[in-house]
Amino acid sequence: MAFRLRLVPAQTNIDFFRWQFLTFGFSTILAVLSVVFLLIFGLNFGIDFRGGTTIRTESTQAIDVGVYREALQPLGLGDVAISEVFDPTFRDDQFVSQVRISAQDGVESVTPETISAVEAALKAVDPAITFPSVESVGPKVSGELIKTAIYAVLASLVAISFYIWVRFEWQFAIGAIVSLVHDVLITMGIFSLFQIKFDLTTIAALLTIVGYSINDTVVVFDRLRENLMKYKKRPLRDLMNLSVNETLSRTLMTSGTTLVALIALLVLGGDVIRSFVFAITFGILIGTYSSVYVAKNVVLWLGVKRDWSKKDPKEVGSPFSGAEVD
Amino acid sequence: MLQIDRWKRILIIGICLLGLAYAMPNLFYKRVEAHNDAVATIEKTGVTTPELEAARDGWPGWLPNGLVNLGLDLRGGAHLLGEVKVEQVYKSRMDSLWPELRSALAAERATVGAIRRVPAEDGVLKIEIGNPEQLARAVEIVRGFSEPVTTLSGAGQTSLAISAAGNTITIQLSDAEKAVTDDRTIQQSLEIIRRRVDEVGTREPTIMRQGEDRVLIQVPGIGSAAELKALIGTTAKLTFNPVVGTGGDPDARVGIGQVVLPSADQDGIYYTIEETPVVTGEELTDALPSTDQNGLPAVDFRFNPTGARKFGAYTSANVGQPFAIVLDDQVISAPVIRQAITTGSGQISGSMDYEEANRLAVLLRAGALPAELNFLEERTVGPELGQDSVDAGRIASAVGFAAVIVLMVLSYGMFGVFAAVALGVNMVLVFAILSIIGATLTLPGIAGIVLTIGMAVDANVLVFERIREELRTARGPARAIELGYERAMSAIVDANITTLIIAAILFVLGSGPVKGFAVTLSIGIVTSVFTALFVTRLITVFWFERARPRHIEV
Numbered sequence: 001m002a003f004r005l006r007l008v009p010a011q012t013n014i015d016f017f018r019w020q021f022l023t024f025g026f027s028t029i030l031a032v033l034s035v036v037f038l039l040i041f042g043l044n045f046g047i048d049f050r051g052g053t054t055i056r057t058e059s060t061q062a063i064d065v066g067v068y069r070e071a072l073q074p075l076g077l078g079d080v081a082i083s084e085v086f087d088p089t090f091r092d093d094q095f096v097s098q099v100r101i102s103a104q105d106g107v108e109s110v111t112p113e114t115i116s117a118v119e120a121a122l123k124a125v126d127p128a129i130t131f132p133s134v135e136s137v138g139p140k141v142s143g144e145l146i147k148t149a150i151y152a153v154l155a156s157l158v159a160i161s162f163y164i165w166v167r168f169e170w171q172f173a174i175g176a177i178v179s180l181v182h183d184v185l186i187t188m189g190i191f192s193l194f195q196i197k198f199d200l201t202t203i204a205a206l207l208t209i210v211g212y213s214i215n216d217t218v219v220v221f222d223r224l225r226e227n228l229m230k231y232k233k234r235p236l237r238d239l240m241n242l243s244v245n246e247t248l249s250r251t252l253m254t255s256g257t258t259l260v261a262l263i264a265l266l267v268l269g270g271d272v273i274r275s276f277v278f279a280i281t282f283g284i285l286i287g288t289y290s291s292v293y294v295a296k297n298v299v300l301w302l303g304v305k306r307d308w309s310k311k312d313p314k315e316v317g318s319p320f321s322g323a324e325v326d
Numbered sequence: 327m328l329q330i331d332r333w334k335r336i337l338i339i340g341i342c343l344l345g346l347a348y349a350m351p352n353l354f355y356k357r358v359e360a361h362n363d364a365v366a367t368i369e370k371t372g373v374t375t376p377e378l379e380a381a382r383d384g385w386p387g388w389l390p391n392g393l394v395n396l397g398l399d400l401r402g403g404a405h406l407l408g409e410v411k412v413e414q415v416y417k418s419r420m421d422s423l424w425p426e427l428r429s430a431l432a433a434e435r436a437t438v439g440a441i442r443r444v445p446a447e448d449g450v451l452k453i454e455i456g457n458p459e460q461l462a463r464a465v466e467i468v469r470g471f472s473e474p475v476t477t478l479s480g481a482g483q484t485s486l487a488i489s490a491a492g493n494t495i496t497i498q499l500s501d502a503e504k505a506v507t508d509d510r511t512i513q514q515s516l517e518i519i520r521r522r523v524d525e526v527g528t529r530e531p532t533i534m535r536q537g538e539d540r541v542l543i544q545v546p547g548i549g550s551a552a553e554l555k556a557l558i559g560t561t562a563k564l565t566f567n568p569v570v571g572t573g574g575d576p577d578a579r580v581g582i583g584q585v586v587l588p589s590a591d592q593d594g595i596y597y598t599i600e601e602t603p604v605v606t607g608e609e610l611t612d613a614l615p616s617t618d619q620n621g622l623p624a625v626d627f628r629f630n631p632t633g634a635r636k637f638g639a640y641t642s643a644n645v646g647q648p649f650a651i652v653l654d655d656q657v658i659s660a661p662v663i664r665q666a667i668t669t670g671s672g673q674i675s676g677s678m679d680y681e682e683a684n685r686l687a688v689l690l691r692a693g694a695l696p697a698e699l700n701f702l703e704e705r706t707v708g709p710e711l712g713q714d715s716v717d718a719g720r721i722a723s724a725v726g727f728a729a730v731i732v733l734m735v736l737s738y739g740m741f742g743v744f745a746a747v748a749l750g751v752n753m754v755l756v757f758a759i760l761s762i763i764g765a766t767l768t769l770p771g772i773a774g775i776v777l778t779i780g781m782a783v784d785a786n787v788l789v790f791e792r793i794r795e796e797l798r799t800a801r802g803p804a805r806a807i808e809l810g811y812e813r814a815m816s817a818i819v820d821a822n823i824t825t826l827i828i829a830a831i832l833f834v835l836g837s838g839p840v841k842g843f844a845v846t847l848s849i850g851i852v853t854s855v856f857t858a859l860f861v862t863r864l865i866t867v868f869w870f871e872r873a874r875p876r877h878i879e880v
Contacts, residue, residue, distance in 0.1 A: 004879075005736035056711070089718055112552040132711035134551065138702040141407060145837075152835040159827045167820055201770055204832060204840040208777065208847070211828035215781075215821040219788065222817040250791040257733050257787075258780030261726035265776045268725060270718035272399075272711075273769055280777065 007252040012245045016292060017237055017300070023293040031182055034189020041192045046199030049146050051103035051139035055118060056085075059129045060093045068097065071125045075117055077101050087271040096271070103139045149203040153184070156207055160214050164221070172221050175298035176214055179290040183213045187283050201276040209283030212258070216251060216291035223247050224296070228304070236304060240296050248292075255288040330867055338860045342751050348390045348758035358393055361385035392761035395530065396546070397768035397842055400716050402709030403546035404554040408699040410515050410539050412508045415697050416449030416499050419507070423471065423497070424451060430467050431455070438464045444494070451497040458493040465490050468497060475502040508539060514608075514696045516541055519558050541699070551704035558699065559654065564607025564690065566637070567599040569648040569660055590656040597657045599650050604640045607653075609633025613690035615683040618673060623683035625674045627690055634670025642666030651690075658686065719772035726776050727753070734783055738790050741880050744865045745786040748857040752782050755853040756846065765849075768842030778850025784821070785858030788814040794880045803878040804870065811863060818858070822851050 047054050057063075068082050079102040090096065099122075104114060115134055122129050137145075157180060165173040184206050191198050223243040231239060244251075262281045269277055351358040364381035368374055385391060398405055424443055431441045431453070439456025441464075446452040455464050465488060472486035483502035488495065499507060512535055523531045523545055532544040548554050570584055574594050578586050583602060589595040611630050618624040629637055640649075641663045650660045651674065659674055678686065730749065735742035756775060760767060793810030797803070829851065832844035 004739060005733070007737070058711075089714075112555065116552070130708070130710075131706075132708035133706060135705040136551075136703065140409075141702045148835050148837075152831055155835065156828050156831045159831060160824055163824060163827060200837070201839055201843075204770060204836060204843050207828050207832050208843075211825040211847075212781070214824045214828075215784070218820045218824055219817045222820055226813075226816075246795065247791070249794075250787050253733075253737060253787045253791070254781065254784040257730045257783050258777065260729040260733055261776050261780030264726035264729060265722040265773060268718060268722040269773070269776070270715055272715055273773055276770060277773060280773075 006249070007256060008249045012248055014241070014245060014248075016241055016244050017297070020293075020297055024297060027182055027290070027294055030186050030189065034185045034192070037189045037192040041195065043188070043192055043198040044195040046197045046202075047100065047135060047137045047142070048199040049142050049149070051137050051142040053101045053115060053118075053134070053136040055099045055101075055115070055131055055135075056133040057097045057099060057122060057129050058132050059095045059126050061095065061126055061128050063095045063097045063126075065097070067125050068099070068122060071121045072099070072118060075114075075121060077104070077114065077118070085271050087274075089268060089270050103142075145200060149200065152203060152207060153210075156210055157181070160210070164214075164218070168221055168225060169304060171299045171302040171304050174302060175295040176217050176221075178298045179217055179295035180210050180213055182290050182294050183209055183283060183286050186286050187279060190282055191279070196275045196278065198275075201273070202279050205276050205279035205283065208280050209287055212280075212284055213287030213290060216254075216287055217295045219250065220244055220247055220291055220296060221299075224299075237300060240300060244292055244296065251288060251292065255284060258284055330864060335864060338864050341856075342754070342861065345751070345755040345758035348392060348761050349754045351385070351389070351391055352394050352757050352761060354385065355393060357384045358391050362391055362393070390761070392764065394757060394760045395764055395766040396712070396716070397766045397771065397839070398544055398546055398705070398712075399707050399769045399839065400712045400719075400767065400772075401546045402707050402712040403544065404548045404551040404707075405703070405705040406543040406551055406554055406558075406701055407536070407703035408541050408543065408558075408701050410512055410541060410695075411698045411700055412511050412539050413449055413697075415507055415511050416504065419499060420449055420451040420497065427451075427453070427468060427471060427497075430470070431464060434463065434467060438467075446496070449498055453495045453497070454493050455495070456493075461490050461493065461495070464495055468495055475500065475506055511696045512539060512541065515699070518695050519543060522558055523554075540702070547709070549706075551706045555701065555704075559695065564610070565603035565652045566605045567601070567603045567650045567652055568640070568644070569650045570598040570600060572597055572648075572660070587650070587652060587655055587657050589660075590653070590658045597650055597660055599652065599657070603652075604649065605629060605633045605637050607690070608696060609636075610690060613687045615680065615687045616673070623678050623680045625683050625687045625690065626671065627674065628671040631670065634668070637670065637672070638666060638668035641672075642668065715769050715772075719769065719776075723772065723776050723779065726779050730779055730783060734786075738880055740869070741786075741790050741793075741862075741866070744862050744869070745783055745790070745858075747865060748786065748862040749779065749782055751861050752850070752853050752857040753779070755857070756849050759849050759853065760846070765845045766842055767846070768839045770839045770843035771846040774843045774846035775850065778847065778854060781825075782850060782854035782857070785814075785818045785855055786862055788817055788821075789858065789862070790880050797878070797880065803875055806878070807866060807870070811859070815859075818855065822855050826851050 063084050065082050065084055069080070072080050072082075081098075081100040083098050083100075085096040085098055087096070099118065101114070101118065104111070115136070119131055157177060160180070161173040161177045164176050187206060187209060188198075190196075191202065196202075220243055223246055224240060227234075227239045227243050227246075228236075234242075259281065262277060262284065266274065266277045266281055360381040361384050364378045365387075368378055368382065428441065428443075431438060435441075437457065438460045441456070442454045444452045444454050453464075453468075455461065468486070468488055469484075472484040472488065475483045475485050483500055485500060485503040486497055487500040488497050490496070516533060516535060519541065520531075520533045523533060523543065530546065532542065534542050536542045543554065543558070545554055548557075570580070571578075573596055576586060576588065576596050578596065578598055580586060580598050583600060584598055585601050586596050586598050589597065609630050609632055611628050611633075613625055613627040616624050616626045645663050645665060648660045648662045650657045652658070659678075661674055674686065727749070731742075731746040734745045734749075738745065753775075756778065759765075789810050792814040793806050796806035796809045796813075801809070826848055829844045829848035832840055833848065836844055
């Protein structure tokens with residue numbers, strides 16, 4: 001087996017900081033744009049977070065959204081969004097649509113009457129229609145779901161930075177957090193820009209991105225720590241470049257296998273989880289980028305104390321408090 | 327050198343084989359499922375039919391029979407999240423306290439004066455007394471109805487919170503009693519829901535408490551959430567009421583405190599009953615199908631002491647009169663009292679067959695929900711959509727798996743093959759663990775598995791890349807492999823622990839599908855570390871020992 005697929009040459013010597021202002025600018029612009037998108041467009045919250053009802057319809061007849069809308073008009077349900085779903089995994093005679101009804105005024109819980117009225121109205125215009133899934137979330141629960149989702153994201157950021165701080169040093173923890181926030185923010189920006197449905201599973205996707213991105217970052221940090229011990233005198237910047245170069249083939253290989261598996265899921269996994277898989281796929285790309293271009297730049301700016309035998313001139317005591325910039 | 331002790335080798339291979347054994351039933355899902363159902367039915371009913379035997383013998387009993395539980399989104403079914411309106415119980419407690427209080431206070435009418443219940447919000451009992459100077463005496467009487475609450479935190483507290491001002495006494499449940507009551511209400515609700523859902527005999531329903539006052543109900547294989555709601559019933563209430571009359575007119579004129587209710591099984595028969603029940607289902611402790619003295623199907627029941635006392639007093643005063651057993655505003659049965667029932671147990675007999683007796687016993691036992699359920703969330707997934715998702719997930723996993731293997735073999739040659747074998751073992755172990763712990767596989771769970779397929783090779787990649795580096799310093803293949811594993815270790819540990827932290831947070835804070843994703847993700851992380859560090863290494867060592875290469879290429 002002589003042939004080997006090499007995603008990167010055996011030995012690379014790329015100066016990742018050469019373009020640091022460009023990459024930093026790129027990251028900053030993306031992050032700022034994401035915030036702007038979030039402020040302007042907001043997120044397309046699914047019923048998990050907004051309350052309401054989603055009915056999935058399926059028919060052997062082609063779907064005319066206009067006809068559906070007219071059929072539902074007399075029910076006076078307020079905001080009704082009907083969208084047709086297209087998917088490569090569907091059969092030729094499979095036509096799927098998504099009917100979203102916002103939470104009804106003054107109704108604490110979900111009324112089966114509303115659902116059956118909608119189902120009856122749609123059956124009247126298309127007798128072949130079936131309702132493979134119906135989901136309703138009351139406004140009380142949706143509020144709580146938002147809260148737990150935010151807690152989950154914050155808790156994971158805190159837990160991870162704590163772990164990194166314990167295993168490495170505080171500069172690494174900050175670098176990791178910055179890159180994680182960067183990844184999450186930009187992914188959310190994409191969700192906002194394209195108005196992709198944002199629900200509970202999207203939060204799971206975001207947390208997975210956090211997990212993956214940190215995984216990537218930690219491998220680089222781990223190598224950096226090893227090199228810091230090996231080459232006591234070399235400048236931090238060189239060591240960082242060395243570490244990233246040394247781990248580059250691993251980074252790209254793992255991202256490659258993960259992406260390959262995810263793309264299979266993205267194409268063949270059906271439309272039900274597509275936005276979820278899309279979030280993870282995009283997040284892995286941005287996470288790989290950030291572990292190379294974001295996390296360690298922050299660490300470089302913060303500096304890392306190098307020589308543990310000497311007491312820190314500024315402060316004697318906590319081994320985590322010193323900083324020294326090469 | 328590349329040494330692995332013999333016992334370690336046996337252990338690693340043993341774990342893999344064990345994983346294979348436990349994962350295998352999932353390949354024969356339908357057969358194993360039928361086998362398990364048949365075994366359960368035979369055990370429950372004691373009846374063995376040829377069909378059941380055939381189903382049971384479809385899978386050998388000595389093989390593992392644990393299956394990966396398919397979630398609602400993959401199997402179809404209904405999901406409900408209900409909130410138990412616990413405050414309703416406070417109200418009924420106060421309402422039932424009032425008659426007792428009234429008679430106790432009335433006995434002291436000479437001192438406290440006339441008494442009157444005045445309007446107050448639900449769950450609060452306000453009593454005005456005619457003689458304000460004797461308020462202290464009245465409070466003392468009321469206090470006699472307060473009992474100590476036995477809880478860990480509420481020691482020394484009593485069940486009623488009583489305050490008095492002017493000529494008014496305000497009574498409500500104390501906080502400690504409320505907490506105890508809430509807990510009991512939820513437990514009762516869960517029990518009742520469980521019994522009612524069990525009635526339809528569906529497989530593995532999930533009925534559990536969530537948070538303070540919520541219940542989560544997930545029933546696979548049921549057509550819709552609406553159906554499930556109807557099954558559970560939202561206001562079902564069982565009472566035993568005095569019967570005033572029987573007739574065929576639903577609009578019969580009735581006196582104050584009386585209502586007309588239809589018969590549950592006889593069309594056109596209506597009963598006029600006293601609205602205030604003698605005893606309620608909450609005071610029933612047990613009900614069993616049995617036979618009466620003529621050998622006809624009947625139902626035996628038993629009350630708790632309070633219920634027994636009330637029932638005894640009523641039946642001894644009303645021998646020869648009918649009384650109505652009312653469930654959900656329908657009269658199930660209106661037997662005539664033949665004799666006073668003072669023992670707290672009795673029998674309902676009438677025209678019913680064994681099946682009906684059994685059903686009535688279940689209904690009586692299950693009784694009424696102590697408080698209404700308010701549904702906050704409901705989800706229905708049709709079985710076809712579930713099947714589509716399973717198929718899509720299966721194809722995506724297979725394609726992803728193949729693609730990752732191709733990429734690995736192209737990149738690392740022989741070692742890539744080792745990693746591919748380990749990846750296969752990894753998948754087997756994931757399914758084995760899912761089957762053993764009885765975890766539920768959901769659609770995001772499948773996504774978690776596919777993601778694991780991609781990420782599982784990461785530990786291998788770290789090791790292989792490291793071996794490549796070590797080879798460059800030309801220390802010989804054996805040493806390079808060993809150093810590769812050694813040096814990659816800390817990166818592997820750190821990288822996987824951080825991912826595991828995320829998975830744990832997802833598991834704790836997530837609900838439903840997110841939890842399912844967290845489960846497969848964390849299992850995948852653990853098994854992939856195991857396969858990368860032990861299985862791949864063992865394969866490498868086996869190969870190394872046989873081939874004894876002078877030179878290796880990774």
